[in-house]
Amino acid sequence: MQSVTLKVEGMTCSHCAQSVEGAVKQTGASGKVDLARKTVSVLYDESKLSLKVIKDAIEDQGYDIKE
Numbered sequence: 001m002q003s004v005t006l007k008v009e010g011m012t013c014s015h016c017a018q019s020v021e022g023a024v025k026q027t028g029a030s031g032k033v034d035l036a037r038k039t040v041s042v043l044y045d046e047s048k049l050s051l052k053v054i055k056d057a058i059e060d061q062g063y064d065i066k067e
Contacts, residue, residue, distance in 0.1 A: 002046040005039050007066040008058060016063070023057040 008020055017033035020040050024031030029044035031054075042054055055065045 001043055002051075003041065003043050004051060005041045006055065006058070008033075008038055008040055009064040009066055011035060011038055011063060019061045020058055020063060023061045024054055027054050027057050029054055 011017060011020060011033065014035070017035050020033050021031050024040065024042055027044070028049055029042050031040045031042045033040045040058070042051075044051075044054060058065060
């Protein structure tokens with residue numbers, strides 16, 4: 001399992017956090033948002049899922065990933 005923390009721009013409320021966590025979950029990964037830090041900690045199986053897919057799912061919800 002791979003763990004990564006992504007900086008997510010555009011999250012301002014608990015609904016935003018739920019949207020990001022839901023997008024991550026739909027990819028088959030698990031994610032936990034820290035709204036104060038504007039990050040999401042993601043745990044995923046790198047043999048089944050790429051980080052790009054997770055990032056794309058978050059961005060499809062209207063948020064920006066900062067590298």
